[in-house]
Amino acid sequence: MTEATGIVGEFLSLKETTDAEVLAMQCGDFYEFFDADAELVAEELDLKLSQKSSHGSSYPMAGVPLDDLTPYLKALVERGYRVAVADQYETDDGHAREIVRVVTPGTLLETSDADAQYLAAVVEDGSDGAHADTPSYGLAFADVTTGRFLVAAGEDRADTLTELYRFDPVEVLPGPAVRNDDELVQQIRERTDATLTLHEAESFAPKRAEHVVREQFGREPLEGLDVPRPAISAAGSILSYVEETGAGVLASMTRIATHHSDDHVTLDGTTQRNLELTETMQGDREGSLFATVDRTETSAGGRLLKEWLQRPRRSLSVLEERQRSVGALASAALARDELREVLGAAYDLERLASKATHGSADAQDLVAVRETLGVLPQIADVIDSDAELGESPLASIVDRPDRTAVADLREMLEEAIAADPPSTVTQGGLLQRGYHEELDEVIDRHEEVRRWLKNLADREKRQHGLSHVTVDRNKTDGYYIQVGKSVADAVPDHYEQIKTLKNSKRFTTPELEEKEREVLRLEERRGELEYELFEQLREDVAAEAALLQDVGRALATVDALSSLATHAAENGWVQPDLRRDGDLEIDQGRHPVVEQTTEFVPNDVRMTDDRGFLVVTGPNMSGKSTYMRQVACIVLLAQVGSFVPAREAEIGLVDGIFTRVGALDELAQGRSTFMVEMSELSNILHTATEESLVILDEVGRGTATYDGISIAWSATEYLHNEIRAKTLFATHYHELTGLAEHLPRVANVHVAADERDGDVTFLRTVRDGPTDRSYGIHVADLAGVPDPVVDRARDVLGRLREEKAIEAKGDGSSEPVQAVFDLSSGTMERSATTDGGEAASKSGARASLETAVSSETDADRETGLEPEKADVLADLEEVDVNETSPVELLSKVQEWQRRLEDE
Numbered sequence: 001m002t003e004a005t006g007i008v009g010e011f012l013s014l015k016e017t018t019d020a021e022v023l024a025m026q027c028g029d030f031y032e033f034f035d036a037d038a039e040l041v042a043e044e045l046d047l048k049l050s051q052k053s054s055h056g057s058s059y060p061m062a063g064v065p066l067d068d069l070t071p072y073l074k075a076l077v078e079r080g081y082r083v084a085v086a087d088q089y090e091t092d093d094g095h096a097r098e099i100v101r102v103v104t105p106g107t108l109l110e111t112s113d114a115d116a117q118y119l120a121a122v123v124e125d126g127s128d129g130a131h132a133d134t135p136s137y138g139l140a141f142a143d144v145t146t147g148r149f150l151v152a153a154g155e156d157r158a159d160t161l162t163e164l165y166r167f168d169p170v171e172v173l174p175g176p177a178v179r180n181d182d183e184l185v186q187q188i189r190e191r192t193d194a195t196l197t198l199h200e201a202e203s204f205a206p207k208r209a210e211h212v213v214r215e216q217f218g219r220e221p222l223e224g225l226d227v228p229r230p231a232i233s234a235a236g237s238i239l240s241y242v243e244e245t246g247a248g249v250l251a252s253m254t255r256i257a258t259h260h261s262d263d264h265v266t267l268d269g270t271t272q273r274n275l276e277l278t279e280t281m282q283g284d285r286e287g288s289l290f291a292t293v294d295r296t297e298t299s300a301g302g303r304l305l306k307e308w309l310q311r312p313r314r315s316l317s318v319l320e321e322r323q324r325s326v327g328a329l330a331s332a333a334l335a336r337d338e339l340r341e342v343l344g345a346a347y348d349l350e351r352l353a354s355k356a357t358h359g360s361a362d363a364q365d366l367v368a369v370r371e372t373l374g375v376l377p378q379i380a381d382v383i384d385s386d387a388e389l390g391e392s393p394l395a396s397i398v399d400r401p402d403r404t405a406v407a408d409l410r411e412m413l414e415e416a417i418a419a420d421p422p423s424t425v426t427q428g429g430l431l432q433r434g435y436h437e438e439l440d441e442v443i444d445r446h447e448e449v450r451r452w453l454k455n456l457a458d459r460e461k462r463q464h465g466l467s468h469v470t471v472d473r474n475k476t477d478g479y480y481i482q483v484g485k486s487v488a489d490a491v492p493d494h495y496e497q498i499k500t501l502k503n504s505k506r507f508t509t510p511e512l513e514e515k516e517r518e519v520l521r522l523e524e525r526r527g528e529l530e531y532e533l534f535e536q537l538r539e540d541v542a543a544e545a546a547l548l549q550d551v552g553r554a555l556a557t558v559d560a561l562s563s564l565a566t567h568a569a570e571n572g573w574v575q576p577d578l579r580r581d582g583d584l585e586i587d588q589g590r591h592p593v594v595e596q597t598t599e600f601v602p603n604d605v606r607m608t609d610d611r612g613f614l615v616v617t618g619p620n621m622s623g624k625s626t627y628m629r630q631v632a633c634i635v636l637l638a639q640v641g642s643f644v645p646a647r648e649a650e651i652g653l654v655d656g657i658f659t660r661v662g663a664l665d666e667l668a669q670g671r672s673t674f675m676v677e678m679s680e681l682s683n684i685l686h687t688a689t690e691e692s693l694v695i696l697d698e699v700g701r702g703t704a705t706y707d708g709i710s711i712a713w714s715a716t717e718y719l720h721n722e723i724r725a726k727t728l729f730a731t732h733y734h735e736l737t738g739l740a741e742h743l744p745r746v747a748n749v750h751v752a753a754d755e756r757d758g759d760v761t762f763l764r765t766v767r768d769g770p771t772d773r774s775y776g777i778h779v780a781d782l783a784g785v786p787d788p789v790v791d792r793a794r795d796v797l798g799r800l801r802e803e804k805a806i807e808a809k810g811d812g813s814s815e816p817v818q819a820v821f822d823l824s825s826g827t828m829e830r831s832a833t834t835d836g837g838e839a840a841s842k843s844g845a846r847a848s849l850e851t852a853v854s855s856e857t858d859a860d861r862e863t864g865l866e867p868e869k870a871d872v873l874a875d876l877e878e879v880d881v882n883e884t885s886p887v888e889l890l891s892k893v894q895e896w897q898r899r900l901e902d903e
């Protein structure tokens with residue numbers, strides 16, 4: 001194909017200079033896409049494709065009007081594409097184009113989503129070999145829409161991933177070593193929705209990064225922060241990336257802060273999903289813990305509350321302070337309502353600050369800033385007017401921003417911006433009268449001339465005795481006096497005709513021409529001056545970005561706290577008693593989400609030194625999972641500073657919450673369920689500590705029974721003996737309930753159900769002790785399994801319980817086989833005799849029903865056993881099943897099998 005020239009050629013060569021997936025290039029009043037990019041946007045955004053020919057070839061082309069680019073840009077970026085935008089500018093001999101911005105998921109400013117939008121960088125240390133054995137990691141997070149900037153350290157890979165999940169970034173810049181770490185990259189891909197972007201490696205270089213960071217934040221903050229070197233590299237690379245993409249928001253990043261994982265409860269991505277923190281297992285927002293407790297009035301408040309839930313705290317003093325505010329707000333019903341009403345008028349100041357620094361804030365945005373600044377003193381008044389609120393930490397929250405500076409900025413905006421300005425910044429009407437002398441003069445004169453023009457028709461009629469006269473303006477004729485044809489001949493001499501129409505003639509006069517020139521000049525000057533002044537104003541506001549962020553933060557904090565108070569007051573939640581370490585005692589606890597839709601049966605939890613490990617049993621569907629999640633949610637809410645759904649609660653603070661529950665979505669990611677189950681278990685066993693809360697639901701279920709029981713058993717021993725974490729373990733393996741007799745801190749609890757005449761009633765009450773049966777058949781019945789199958793299952797179960805022979809039902813064409821299930825070993829035995837299984841049930845050799853059939857003739861020769869087989873039987877007889885762990889049993893069985901096979 002010949003090389004494209006002209007506009008397509010320009011497009012294709014610009015495209016080569018960027019690593020963005022899509023290029024939008026301005027061509028006059030349109031942004032155009034060509035070639036493969038046109039096909040991509042046509043497909044993704046439903047744009048119409050046309051063809052553009054260049055040098056004998058034809059290229060697909062699609063376009064959007066200049067002012068409509070934003071929504072298309074947003075849609076593309078939200079689908080994970082990086083989009084370069086090239087603008088057109090005038091040159092001496094025509095125009096040229098240049099890429100002015102690359103919009104990526106982490107640098108998209110035009111978001112309408114209230115959620116935080118983090119851009120993250122991850123850097124692995126040890127590149128100099130000093131820490132080669134145990135690389136440590138540095139992370140940085142920036143939200144360009146609010147200017148938040150944080151750095152954090154990751155001790156190892158797991159810790160780093162946990163930090164990443166906590167912020168749920170939309171875009172990640174992996175550092176030079178990280179991008180070669182396949183496993184880490186894979187985990188980031190799997191567990192976040194982030195786009196991975198390879199930003200130039202030099203920007204991560206420690207010296208360069210440090211320089212960039214100092215330039216941005218100054219020397220002092222860095223010295224005050226306890227930040228490891230790789231975190232500075234990460235921070236530097238983010239700053240250079242934001243600069244390079246042309247987002248123009250560096251100025252909104254006013255402060256750098258450290259995120260200390262020591263202050264936060266470890267809560268990995270799996271646990272956030274399992275507890276349905278921000279979305280349900282099915283991916284819905286509705287029904288999540290956040291959606292349930294979110295009663296915030298502002299989007300900034302909602303964003304903060306979500307952050308609190310995702311990053312619960314460990315510091316008792318921080319939590320008690322939040323509790324005091326929530327407590328005061330919960331009891332001051334009227335003042336709380338008033339606060340929430342006032343908050344309703346607040347806009348998202350952090351986002352507005354970013355828009356101002358980026359230069360995209362319009363006059364209405366500045367009005368929003370002005371009104372929101374006005375909310376702060378009103379909030380302060382409400383707090384002051386209530387004795388309890390006035391004494392709570394709320395008072396100092398609203399005092400934190402510099403109130404005088406707030407008042408000054410607000411006053412300045414009040415004097416400057418018109419009461420109800422238009423949203424376009426180029427059409428005038430933006431500023432208040434009295435703000436600027438020259439502008440006022442221009443406006444006065446402009447109005448005066450316009451009045452003169454407005455009254456011209458009447459004057460002409462009167463002075464010259466004309467009827468049918470109008471004065472108007474259009475693009476080609478400018479201002480004109482239009483006179484009806486019937487009187488057109490009677491116009492005075494100084495009228496100059498400029499056009500003849502069917503029923504009228506158009507004239508101008510020297511005076512009108514002069515006024516026209518003046519009006520145009522004044523309009524231009526007014527527009528220019530207003531825009532100039534507005535830009536200056538916007539810059540003044542941008543210069544106060546830090547102040548806006550402070551006020552935004554204060555309002556968001558009050559909003560999040562009153563949201564917690566409102567939900568607590570309306571749902572009868574209580575303030576938990578927090579302890580630095582120790583027991584967990586919840587009296588009449590409820591699940592915060594399930595209680596909203598169900599007549600909830602409250603339950604107690606008692607986990608103390610001597611019962612720190614609860615084995616939870618109970619029929620299917622009885623409420624085991626709900627009970628365990630309820631405990632986790634209550635602890636989590638307590639560590640957010642919230643009240644909790646209970647009658648009374650005493651909560652020993654935890655350093656992490658770990659869960660392993662049946663997952664739904666792993667198969668979609670192409671990993672075997674059991675593999676996922678084990679890697680999650682492994683993560684818990686590596687990371688949990690004595691101060692952690694561990695929730696295990698049905699661990700081991702994903703594999704064969706023996707393997708499953710063995711793993712559940714040994715994990716229990718390890719958690720109990722080595723880690724000593726507070727653990728709740730729900731299981732169907734009845735065998736595990738026996739552990740309570742051997743391990744001192746293990747206790748059994750069960751969710752009770754009542755069975756009468758074959759009908760099961762779920763009581764939802766948790767009681768001490770193990771359950772005695774499983775009721776699985778009842779659930780099968782409820783689920784609509786055909787009656788003959790359910791009836792037969794009941795029959796089989798009855799026989800199993802009595803250790804009686806079960807006759808395998810045939811289809812009538814073959815002889816039935818008899819076998820028994822040995823409850824003590826959990827194995828299926830072939831009947832030794834055709835009339836019953838008593839003897840064989842004790843024989844213990846592991847054999848499936850099928851092997852039983854095929855080896856029937858051997859068994860008939862029982863008396864003439866070979867010596868090796870007799871030895872195996874003798875060994876078998878000696879084993880005390882109740883005293884042997886499943887793991888040991890399993891290995892013995894395997895050994896016997898081997899010995900039998902060797903025969």
Ligand SMILES: Nc1ncnc2c1ncn2[C@@H]1O[C@H](COP(=O)(O)OP(=O)(O)OP(=O)(O)O)[C@@H](O)[C@H]1O
Pocket residue numbers: 594598599600601602603618619620621622623624625626627764765
């Ligand atoms: N305390 C309670 N009060 C009222 N309803 C409850 C309570 N606990 C659980 N439920 C309801 O009972 C149903 C089953 O609960 P859950 O899933 O926790 O059972 P499970 O024992 O874990 O089941 P399985 O063993 O089959 O996984 C859910 O619909 C839940 O909403």
